[in-house]
Amino acid sequence: MPERFDLYYWPTIQGRGEFPRLVLEAAEADYRDVARLSESEGGGVAAMMRILGGESDRPAPFAPPFLVHGDVVVAQAAEISAYLAERLGLMPSNEADRAWARTIALTAADLVAEAHDTHHPVGTGLYYEDQKPEALRRAGEFRRERMPKFLGWYEAILARGGSDHLVGRSLSYADFGLFQIVEGLRYAFPRRMAVLETRYPRVVALHDRVADHPPIARYLASPRRLRFNEDGIFRRYPELDGD
Ligand SMILES: N[C@@H](CCC(=O)N[C@@H](CS)C(=O)NCC(=O)O)C(=O)O
Secondary structure (H helix, E strand, O other), X not given: OOOOXXXXXXXXXXXXXXXXXXXXXXXXXXXXXXXXXXXHHOOOXXXXXXXXXOOOOOOOOOOOOEEEEOOEEEEOHHHHHHHHHHHHOOOOOOHHHHHHHHHHHHHHHHHHHHHHHHHOOOOOOOOHHHHHHXXXXXXXXXXXXXHHHHHHHHHHHHHHHXXXXXXXXXXXXXXXXXXXXXXXXXXXXXXXXXXXXXXXXXXXXXXXXXXXXXXXXXXXXXXXXXXXXXXXXXXXXXXXXXX
């Protein structure tokens, strides 16, 4: 297998691509963010669309993010993250912990889909402005019911495990998912998070530990870390926030 990993994702948003990207960055892996390269370097969105459109000799995933590693093509943010974590020393070593780490990462993917649906509850292909009343209702329910349920679940895992980490006693890729969830929720729902964070101290502490992990800290300070914006999954629409 080649050393290098090729990650494909939309070049201007963190979105779902950020989950596998954090694994690559934490391991300081040799990788290319292909759609963010120029076409003269063999990259760009066009290169991504060629694979998605079935114009290459590789399997065509349904949607980005996807990873190409030698002959292997993997899509689905949580599955890519698991594939990378296995190879980069960020997956727990025993089987029960590996299964549990996957469970946590897939649950993070569910939360991401729900966060997306707060601004696009009716249709992904429609403008936010054309589904605003539904978005207001959906975001209200998400803030009131779903955010505490997800964050409380993470908090309970940490409290029960008596560990600084979600799985076992060391850093795994499951922890990066929690970090990115907290980052995204803070961006999209700052008022709600200001209230909720006081209830979930272990979640906040783990977020901070991931942010301080030296390769992650270097990544976050680098231009490779895109800013959140209103094209991504976590969007700051003040009317959708509240305490
Ligand atoms: N379940 C997939 C969802 C992939 C997905 O929805 N990708 C978005 C960007 S974040 C996309 O470009 N979708 C295009 C489409 O669904 O047509 C994952 O977790 O990776």
